[in-house]
Amino acid sequence: MNGADGPFLAELGEWELIRRLSAYAPAGQFEDDAALLDGIATLVVNTDVLVENVHFSDATTSPFQVGWRAAAANLSDLAAMGCTAGRGLTVGLVAPGHTSWNWVEAMYAGLKACLNAYDGGELLGGDCSTGTQRLVSITALGSLDRTVHGHTTAIRRSVGQPGDHLVCTGHHGLSRLGLALLLNQRPKHELGQLPAQLRNAALRAHQEPRPRFDAVMALRQSRPPGISWRVAGTDTSDGLAAAATAIARASRCRALLDRSCLPIPPGMERMDCAETWCLAGGEDFELLLALDSAWADALMQQLPGCHLVGRLVAADGNEDSTGWLNSPEQFPMNVVGYSHFC
Amino acid sequence: MNGADGPFLAELGEWELIRRLSAYAPAGQFEDDAALLDGIATLVVNTDVLVENVHFSDATTSPFQVGWRAAAANLSDLAAMGCTAGRGLTVGLVAPGHTSWNWVEAMYAGLKACLNAYDGGELLGGDCSTGTQRLVSITALGSLDRTVHGHTTAIRRSVGQPGDHLVCTGHHGLSRLGLALLLNQRPKHELGQLPAQLRNAALRAHQEPRPRFDAVMALRQSRPPGISWRVAGTDTSDGLAAAATAIARASRCRALLDRSCLPIPPGMERMDCAETWCLAGGEDFELLLALDSAWADALMQQLPGCHLVGRLVAADGNEDSTGWLNSPEQFPMNVVGYSHFC
Numbered sequence: 001m002n003g004a005d006g007p008f009l010a011e012l013g014e015w016e017l018i019r020r021l022s023a024y025a026p027a028g029q030f031e032d033d034a035a036l037l038d039g040i041a042t043l044v045v046n047t048d049v050l051v052e053n054v055h056f057s058d059a060t061t062s063p064f065q066v067g068w069r070a071a072a073a074n075l076s077d078l079a080a081m082g083c084t085a086g087r088g089l090t091v092g093l094v095a096p097g098h099t100s101w102n103w104v105e106a107m108y109a110g111l112k113a114c115l116n117a118y119d120g121g122e123l124l125g126g127d128c129s130t131g132t133q134r135l136v137s138i139t140a141l142g143s144l145d146r147t148v149h150g151h152t153t154a155i156r157r158s159v160g161q162p163g164d165h166l167v168c169t170g171h172h173g174l175s176r177l178g179l180a181l182l183l184n185q186r187p188k189h190e191l192g193q194l195p196a197q198l199r200n201a202a203l204r205a206h207q208e209p210r211p212r213f214d215a216v217m218a219l220r221q222s223r224p225p226g227i228s229w230r231v232a233g234t235d236t237s238d239g240l241a242a243a244a245t246a247i248a249r250a251s252r253c254r255a256l257l258d259r260s261c262l263p264i265p266p267g268m269e270r271m272d273c274a275e276t277w278c279l280a281g282g283e284d285f286e287l288l289l290a291l292d293s294a295w296a297d298a299l300m301q302q303l304p305g306c307h308l309v310g311r312l313v314a315a316d317g318n319e320d321s322t323g324w325l326n327s328p329e330q331f332p333m334n335v336v337g338y339s340h341f342c
Numbered sequence: 343m344n345g346a347d348g349p350f351l352a353e354l355g356e357w358e359l360i361r362r363l364s365a366y367a368p369a370g371q372f373e374d375d376a377a378l379l380d381g382i383a384t385l386v387v388n389t390d391v392l393v394e395n396v397h398f399s400d401a402t403t404s405p406f407q408v409g410w411r412a413a414a415a416n417l418s419d420l421a422a423m424g425c426t427a428g429r430g431l432t433v434g435l436v437a438p439g440h441t442s443w444n445w446v447e448a449m450y451a452g453l454k455a456c457l458n459a460y461d462g463g464e465l466l467g468g469d470c471s472t473g474t475q476r477l478v479s480i481t482a483l484g485s486l487d488r489t490v491h492g493h494t495t496a497i498r499r500s501v502g503q504p505g506d507h508l509v510c511t512g513h514h515g516l517s518r519l520g521l522a523l524l525l526n527q528r529p530k531h532e533l534g535q536l537p538a539q540l541r542n543a544a545l546r547a548h549q550e551p552r553p554r555f556d557a558v559m560a561l562r563q564s565r566p567p568g569i570s571w572r573v574a575g576t577d578t579s580d581g582l583a584a585a586a587t588a589i590a591r592a593s594r595c596r597a598l599l600d601r602s603c604l605p606i607p608p609g610m611e612r613m614d615c616a617e618t619w620c621l622a623g624g625e626d627f628e629l630l631l632a633l634d635s636a637w638a639d640a641l642m643q644q645l646p647g648c649h650l651v652g653r654l655v656a657a658d659g660n661e662d663s664t665g666w667l668n669s670p671e672q673f674p675m676n677v678v679g680y681s682h683f684c
Contacts, residue, residue, distance in 0.1 A: 043385060045466060047432035047481060051473045090389035092434065092479035124387060131393045137434035137469075137479030139389060
């Protein structure tokens, strides 16, 4: 019962489990009914659920990576709101009684490692329960303390305007390629021909993604004089096309994506699926931002690895969009992003 | 496929599900990657997970009541920290694709009804995913804005002192009795002899518990002049004995509970299990507070239905505790509270 995987949760019981988990939080953090956080001007709160065999599996993700991904996915949402760091997170852990403590320990170690690596804050508390399936439900908290002319520097999906340039951070499709490598979802010779550097980057993108707080910092630093704070954006966790659609819909615009300069990772262009995975692979946890063209240029100067991928146009306009992907109508149906339950 | 229970989640898909759920939140609340909350001096955050067949089941709880209980359990933790209202909550919903929309709709209606009934704030956002088992993971947010001499009016488990009186709100064991009534867990003649008023109160305590924000309000109003803010406390969701033990441990004291005046609901005394259910039935969502004796008296004057149930004593003292329950050593092993995974 107490072998290589350590004791089972059924042996530990809830109290001992919580005692062990408190090692990942500041001293005394788990002592009360809830956690306290001081001095928050504007609070940003986000909840993301990761379910076994839906969002992760033993075949593709170690327990350390489950924790890392869970933290990164939530911190990515904070970045997408304009935060440059997290204040911490709570974890709802559900697992069957036969789950080993070692699995839980490695998962929390991954979670904590991601928090530490990206200034994500502390483990603030949480709850745990038995259940038929392993899952983590994470609520991440961030704050927007700095103000520009009395306004918070929030990024909202709805504030895009026709003429805004669409800039994304990083390449897209990497995480999807990583999943394919882990599951051998493409012909062996095709995957084998890919450069080693690309394969490694793809695995890392899938297993240990990074929240782009650095991009929000660069966004703040690159704002040209005289341009007021107005940035529409979202993260690309559901795919680049879904992100463009979300911004366009919330801002009552259309998004045009330039098919000739999609941010496909170098070395992946030759794959048939490159465009689809770039647009709809999902889980890249990069940011897509719609902003004034001068600011977009300055941002791309400031932050290497950004890509100008398109622009917002008026919903009722007659723009010539030859060679462009017109959101949402002209995105192929299979690239509008991942939907659960279907 | 679209019968009396409404469409299944697999038919709706994630986006349509989220669109429908946004009706329970303020307009535009679900539009961004995360939610924003303005002007919080001290944030209180709590996460609670409710899992089907662990915390609720179709046999005992309607979907409306699942939502109500989930909200109430979380708001109760905010009350236990000293909040008099909630700022809102996020919901992580996991459910199999064959779950009907009507179940989800009724669950959110219950959640919203509880938020409205007890000034719990708004539905702020969340996430949903398919999974093998229905569950809700809720994170509730509250704030402590008012300060007394520059300090927040937080209730912390660790600030109890020897000599403090232990006061609980309400009767205990009611929720456990409600569960027994729903599952016919006791002999029919015994349950049948219980007064109708008690049976109704027990069902209500189990199915639609109330967070005790009113008790925190009374606590604030009853503080005698010259007594500074220092209140140890917790809610009794894990049982009265577990609550006393939690305060005693965190405050490095012992808790003595007076066996002769346990807060057993009137009419339940004749049941063999009355004392055990009162001490360890759990899920009563009342508050247990340790505070200065003068303040305890004033609180009981201010708030009818409070009970003086014991006191804190020095951990190494030689108090005569004849006739008292001495925490934790002298609590019967089966009354120290509910533990998952075992």
